[in-house]
Amino acid sequence: MAVLQVENIYKRFGRTEVLKGIDFSLEKGEVLVIIGASGSGKTTLMRCLNFLEKPDVGRIMVDDKVLFDTEAAETLKESEIREKRLHFGLVFQDFNLFPQYSVLKNITLAPTLLKKGTAQEIEANAKRLLEQVGLLNKMSAYPCELSGGQKQRVAIARALALNPEILCFDEPTSALDPELTGEVLKVIKELKDTGSTMIVVTHEMEFARNVADKVVFMADGVIEEMGTPEEVFGNPQSPKTQAFLRKAHEGF
């Protein structure tokens, strides 16, 4: 049974059509990697899933429950959106940690406000997550004292603290120095091994190939090609995919 079903998503900003009918589904425990050139709509799709943008047309279902449907045409109340977006977690490109709080408080803040348990439970869980991303020793540090890679690992722990069914990553390594991307990708890979369902937008082709169960190549607001990593990377069918992958291989 698909944990996530996305049907016919359209989104435009002014005159620019960014998403032109996106359909895909995701099984529990699967990792979907979205690749594609800048401006192809990857980030917008991710933001739609997390209710940071509202699709103009389309339907989003999680566990066969309709989260969003333009056909239903009812305007969602803020509190309803808040509840629905908790099915998803989002890790941003530029971390967006809260600078005034310690690493631990960054992770415990939302669960505390949402009353997801007693203070002890929430703190114990946060420490467990920090251990998982290898940063328990940085618990009392402030974000400004961390490297980019460490910040992103804290951001991952923060998203995990709310136990989302599907964890989304929006170019999690694009703001990092090349030597720091490894530690973040390693954490994501470990999450896959523990059975997390994830959607990852990335430009790291090697990583995409290794970690993905399913690869989506997006171009000009549509899914140009979708398949297993072997299919998409090994034997791309669409000329656009071929051109994109050739460029990605050539590098600079």
Add this chain to the structure above:
Amino acid sequence: MVTLKLFGLTLLFSLPLGLLISFGSMSKFKPVKYLFKFLVWVVRGTPLMLQLILFYFGPGLLVNMLEGAGVNNLLTDMMRALNQADSLIIAVIAFVINYACYFSEIYRGGIEGIPVGQYEAGYVLGMTKTQIFFKVVLMQVVKRIVPPMSNEIITLVKDTSLARTITVYEVIWAAQDFVRNDGILWPLFYTGAFYLLFSGLLTLIFGFIEKKLDYYRG
């Protein structure tokens, strides 16, 4: 002491009022937004001394006009009360409105300077708008506005001397009484020392607050 009272009361009321005005001038509802922008433009665009005089003489003139026109409603009563109010109270009202408008622009700058990512991080973590404002944004705004606020508040120390134009017996006026009555000049210079000490103390306090908030960056 009158100067301190005027200073303290102005801060007490204008700090929260400024926040309300800043919310008004950032309102998504256009008429409210432009109403507040207009208010800020008028208040910042005219001298405080003129505003003092307006609040001091305006109510009396209005009462005459309203009574002349046979109007006797809540407005007339309010103007009557203002007309009879102590000049210090009039000064506090004028100062509060004036400073609230300046503060509102500082707040607005602070609030609008917070990266949108901070709000989005709060949203995806399921926080309400109110929680995001108080738990995520506010502390960062405070850190950003301390330097411009300290500037404005030190200006207020010296602006209190303007209240003498509407017969508030503040420190310079008190010193001038010595000049007039005793023919001695030095009490006037003592007031200079008073202002220096006062603003020096404030500088120390704000320096301390800035240092306290220095534990993080961003």
